[in-house]
Amino acid sequence: MRKLLPYLLLLPTFIVIVLFIYFPAYESFVNSFMRVSVFGNRKIFVGFRNYISLFQDPDYLSAFRFTVIYTLITVVVSIFLSFFLALLLDQKVPGSRIYRTLIFAPYAVSYAIAGALWGFLLNPVVGHVNYLSRILFGVQTNWLTSRPYAAYALIFASVWKTLPFNVIFYLAALQDIPSELVEASIIDGANAWYRTWKLIFPLVSPITFYLVIMSIISATFHSFAIIDVMNKGGPGGYTTNLIYKLYMDGFRFQRMGLAAAQNVILFAMMVIVTFIYFRYAQQRVHYQ
Amino acid sequence: MKKFLVLLLAFVAVLAMAKVKIQFWHAMGGWRIEVIQNMVNDFMKLNPDIEVEVQYVGSYEEILAKTVAAVKAGTPPHVVQLNEISTQKMIDSGVIVPVQDFIDKDPSFDVGLFLPQVLNYYRVGGKLYSMPWNTSTPLLYYNKTLFKEVGLDPNNPPTTFSELIEACRKLVKKDERGNIVRTGITWPLYSWFFEQYMALQNQPLVDNNNGRTGKATKVVFNNEAGLRFFELWDKLTKEGLMINTKRADWTAARQLFISQTVGMLISSTSDVALLMSESKKQGFELGTAFLPLPDGVQRGGVVIGGGSLWIIQQKNKAEVEAAWKLVKYLAEPGPQIVWHKATGYYPIRVDAIHALQVQGYYAENPHHLTALLQLLTSVQNYNTQGAIIGAFPEVRDAIESAAEKMISGALTPKQALSEAEKNANKAIKEYF
Numbered sequence: 029m030r031k032l033l034p035y036l037l038l039l040p041t042f043i044v045i046v047l048f049i050y051f052p053a054y055e056s057f058v059n060s061f062m063r064v065s066v067f068g069n070r071k072i073f074v075g076f077r078n079y080i081s082l083f084q085d086p087d088y089l090s091a092f093r094f095t096v097i098y099t100l101i102t103v104v105v106s107i108f109l110s111f112f113l114a115l116l117l118d119q120k121v122p123g124s125r126i127y128r129t130l131i132f133a134p135y136a137v138s139y140a141i142a143g144a145l146w147g148f149l150l151n152p153v154v155g156h157v158n159y160l161s162r163i164l165f166g167v168q169t170n171w172l173t174s175r176p177y178a179a180y181a182l183i184f185a186s187v188w189k190t191l192p193f194n195v196i197f198y199l200a201a202l203q204d205i206p207s208e209l210v211e212a213s214i215i216d217g218a219n220a221w222y223r224t225w226k227l228i229f230p231l232v233s234p235i236t237f238y239l240v241i242m243s244i245i246s247a248t249f250h251s252f253a254i255i256d257v258m259n260k261g262g263p264g265g266y267t268t269n270l271i272y273k274l275y276m277d278g279f280r281f282q283r284m285g286l287a288a289a290q291n292v293i294l295f296a297m298m299v300i301v302t303f304i305y306f307r308y309a310q311q312r313v314h315y316q
Numbered sequence: 317m318k319k320f321l322v323l324l325l326a327f328v329a330v331l332a333m334a335k336v337k338i339q340f341w342h343a344m345g346g347w348r349i350e351v352i353q354n355m356v357n358d359f360m361k362l363n364p365d366i367e368v369e370v371q372y373v374g375s376y377e378e379i380l381a382k383t384v385a386a387v388k389a390g391t392p393p394h395v396v397q398l399n400e401i402s403t404q405k406m407i408d409s410g411v412i413v414p415v416q417d418f419i420d421k422d423p424s425f426d427v428g429l430f431l432p433q434v435l436n437y438y439r440v441g442g443k444l445y446s447m448p449w450n451t452s453t454p455l456l457y458y459n460k461t462l463f464k465e466v467g468l469d470p471n472n473p474p475t476t477f478s479e480l481i482e483a484c485r486k487l488v489k490k491d492e493r494g495n496i497v498r499t500g501i502t503w504p505l506y507s508w509f510f511e512q513y514m515a516l517q518n519q520p521l522v523d524n525n526n527g528r529t530g531k532a533t534k535v536v537f538n539n540e541a542g543l544r545f546f547e548l549w550d551k552l553t554k555e556g557l558m559i560n561t562k563r564a565d566w567t568a569a570r571q572l573f574i575s576q577t578v579g580m581l582i583s584s585t586s587d588v589a590l591l592m593s594e595s596k597k598q599g600f601e602l603g604t605a606f607l608p609l610p611d612g613v614q615r616g617g618v619v620i621g622g623g624s625l626w627i628i629q630q631k632n633k634a635e636v637e638a639a640w641k642l643v644k645y646l647a648e649p650g651p652q653i654v655w656h657k658a659t660g661y662y663p664i665r666v667d668a669i670h671a672l673q674v675q676g677y678y679a680e681n682p683h684h685l686t687a688l689l690q691l692l693t694s695v696q697n698y699n700t701q702g703a704i705i706g707a708f709p710e711v712r713d714a715i716e717s718a719a720e721k722m723i724s725g726a727l728t729p730k731q732a733l734s735e736a737e738k739n740a741n742k743a744i745k746e747y748f
Contacts, residue, residue: 037539063748066407068388070748079744087739121622151557151568153577166493173505176725260563279381279708282405283746 053295059288067284072292078289085214087265087272088290095269098183106187106243107236110194115224117195118202128199135192139250143257146185147172149307172259178267183252190246193241234309241305249292272292319500319557335367338394338477338640340365342372343379343623344450344659351658359645366638376402376623377709383628387411392628394639395447399623400437401708404527407445408706413627414445418640425644433691434664437620440528442551444622445642452586453618453691454503456608460601462487462579473605477548480580480608484557487579490543500557503571503582507712512547513698516607518616521634522711522744527704532744533627535711538737544610546729548721553723560723565717574598582607584621585687588660592683604686619702622661662688665739710743 060079063072082088115127135141149156150171158168171181205228213223229236252271255261261268261276267275270290276285342352351373356370373379376399386392398406406412419427427435427444433446441517460470474480484500491497503509514521517542522532552558560580562569566583566632567705573581574594581591588604591726594600609615625646645651649668656663656672669688672678678685705711718736721727726734 064404065408065748067384067411072748093321154575162493162495166495168495170560173560173720175726178704262563262717262720263724264717264719264726266720266724276713280377280379280713281385281707281743283748 053106056288059285060292062285062288064284064288068284074285079293082286082289082293084306087268090265091268091270091273094179095271096178098251098269099244100185100246101183102186102190103240103243106194106235107185107239110191110239111198111229111232112235113191114195114198115228116200117199123144131195132192134189135196139188139189139253141258142185143254146188146254147258148182173263175263176265178259178263182251182255182258182267184291185258186251190243191255192244192245197235197239198232201235202228205231209259237305239311241301242280244301245298247249248297256286318504323425330618335369336632336634337364337369338635338638338642338728339369339371340395341379341383341393342370342397343374343399344397345372345374348659353451353652355646355651356642356650362645363638363641364447366641368642374574380405387628391734393632394628394630394635396626396628396641397623398446398626400621400702401705401712403438403445403624404555404704404706404708406439409627412445413629413636414443414642415447415640416444418627418644419444421639422644423673424672429665429667430555430647430663431662431666431669432619433689433694433696433700434662436696438624440704445625447647448624448635448664450586450622450645450655450659451620452584452622453620453685453687454582454607455508455585455588455690456605457573457581457583457591458588458603458605459573459576459579459595460663462576462600463603466579470666471601473603474580475606475612476608477501477544478611481551481555481557482547482615483567483580485554490556496556496711498576498686499559499581501552501580502559502561502569502572502578504566505563505716506562506566507715507719508721509582510542510715511703512607515619515694515702516609516616517541517544517613518695518697519700520699521703522705525568525698526701528701532705534744535737535740538733539614540712542546542733543729544613546719546733548610549719550722550729559603565620576600585662586622586660588683589658591662592681596706600685604683606690608688615695618698619700620662620691621702637710644726659730660684660687662691675746705744705747707740707743710747711740714743 029077059071061073062074062313063074063077065071108274113131117124117131137145150158152158152168152170152172155171157171161167161169169177171177208233209227210223213227218227248269251269251273252275255267255272256275259267261272269292274287274294277290325661333668340356341503344352349674352372353370358366370394373382379396380402383393383396383398392411411664414672419425430448438446438448456473458473463470463473463483468483468486475485480501486501487498487733488496489498511521512538519537519539520526521537522535524530526532539579550560553560559572561572563574569581569583570587572578573583574591576598583591606640607618618671624644626642627636630639631635646655648663649663649665652663652665652668653672655661656668663672678688715736717739718727718732721735722729722732
């Protein structure tokens with residue numbers, strides 16, 4: 029009985045996971061080796077054809093490339109900017125609570141709304157950004173429909189959206205740093221630059237590591253809404269990343285086999301990221 | 317025994333009174349949600365034994381994706397409005413009941429009263445699979461007030477590409493720094509206009525007579541005709557005579573025209589009602605005209621676009637019958653006139669058009685007449701019947717992607733056309 033009880037208690041969770049995660053995952057694994065008709069009523073086994081055609085498809089490879097560039101820039105910029113902002117917000121200056129609230133505000137906004145907001149602001153004709161730049165510099169830019177600005181706009185909006193989450197975590201981590209350590213470093217004569225990078229940054233490294241992983245996931249998966257609302261992966265597939273390509277093939281073109289194969293590839297990528305997280309989180313990162 | 321009979325009778329009566337419940341999904345947002353709900357309410361008043369649940373499900377793309385999901389889950393809606401390019405996909409699906417089956421059994425329904433231009437599009441292999449419903453074509457809208465201001469004849473809108481370019485150049489207005497604050501034209505970045513320009517030049521989009529005499533095996537738009545439109549688009553963009561929207565952004569294109577940032581707009585006839593009221597609010601005079609043609613090309617015609625109503629197979633036969641009743645009602649002259657007046661989508665029946673004409677409607681609404689005449693004066697052949705392609709969404713994507721690359725300067729019109737052809741052919745080959 030004592031051995032049975034834990035399993036019994038786990039059962040409800042297990043049922044939910046099987047129904048909503050394992051079973052669909054299994055389905056898409058099977059479908060990735062099939063050619064599936066629009067309504068799923070006809071299926072042909074095609075082996076690895078879906079995978080082969082994906083890796084021969086220049087659009088998929090360019091989506092792959094864009095995902096890497098977009099993720100890399102978004103994560104790096106977002107991490108350093110949020111660390112910097114958190115350092116500033118950690119200062120005991122008057123009104124810091126107001127600044128904090130203002131900086132956290134985008135966190136309360138959903139990805140789709142963030143995309144819509146930036147879509148309005150960057151509208152080439154009636155948007156505020158172009159209005160200001162026309163008055164100040166006399167230039168107009170097609171932010172959403174031309175290269176490379178569509179990518180800049182997207183990265184900017186994504187960083188804006190993910191920043192608050194990172195700032196919250198950094199702020200919490202900074203406040204956890206024992207004041208004796210900081211005081212000791214001041215007494216030892218470390219300047220602000222040295223203190224920031226040799227003391228504070230290593231002390232918050234577990235959080236940095238966690239945030240990097242979360243930001244990678246968010247840039248790879250949650251970016252869908254921002255892309256869909258802002259520029260639909262355009263112009264000409266220029267800002268189409270892997271998750272948007274999957275959506276297009278699966279839900280716009282109803283090519284479920286191909287979409288399932290992309291799903292499996294994304295799954296494999298996530299497995300690698302998660303593996304790295306569990307493998308190195310304990311080793312390389314400095315915990316107090 | 318008597319008691320039993322009474323009881324049985326009562327039971328049957330209750331059963332008969334029980335309402336048949338059906339679901340109707342559509343993709344018409346905005347003010348049209350209410351228009352459709354009111355039409356369905358009228359239907360339910362006439363058919364008290366049927367209860368219709370109307371749902372606005374999102375864009376044409378979303379409604380197709382959700383229908384697929386609902387069918388897979390075993391809870392399909394009864395009546396679904398899908399866009400014209402889903403036709404082949406739905407015929408191949410094996411989950412629908414062709415409306416021809418009902419028409420053949422129902423003598424009260426005369427399909428001969430429908431406009432042949434509309435029937436020709438939706439009839440595949442002589443069979444009508446879905447009920448044509450919201451039907452539109454593209455139209456050139458122009459701002460007569462701005463035309464006067466820049467010295468263009470407001471009663472003589474451009475009819476050729478060179479006249480169009482000329483008019484655009486005159487409409488351009490720059491501020492003191494040399495920035496363009498007003499320009500010539502816009503249209504939504506949408507493959508539909510490319511397809512229309514193939515038909516306008518009396519050219520097919522795909523082989524086998526636009527897929528009408530056999531399944532389409534490849535696209536045939538990489539030629540002079542396709543290039544003429546792409547070159548116009550490229551030229552207008554490069555010279556700053558046109559503002560491009562993002563993909564399928566109809567709202568942005570309309571806004572540019574309503575705010576008088578551009579003097580002309582190519583958009584769907586389903587915008588007529590909206591643009592009439594908006595132009596009045598903004599204080600400019602609206603003009604409408606046929607789409608301008610490339611110089612020296614003989615006119616073919618426009619292809620209808622829009623959507624049709626599909627009946628999805630159900631386990632309960634009574635529900636299918638109720639679905640047919642609804643579809644039939646929505647295609648009747650009364651509802652068609654209501655729908656036309658509220659939106660600008662064509663009344664698709666001869667008797668409805670006749671009724672409107674007798675009322676003097678077209679004298680008062682010349683823009684609706686322009687729209688109708690453009691359709692009625694179109695040459696009728698395979699080219700203007702419109703293409704039937706299973707992988708039509710992918711073909712559209714290929715064309716739009718190529719156009720985006722062209723206007724962003726990455727490809728020349730010729731290269732863009734070749735790339736569109738290559739990707740479209742690949743999609744057609746892979747269609748399953």
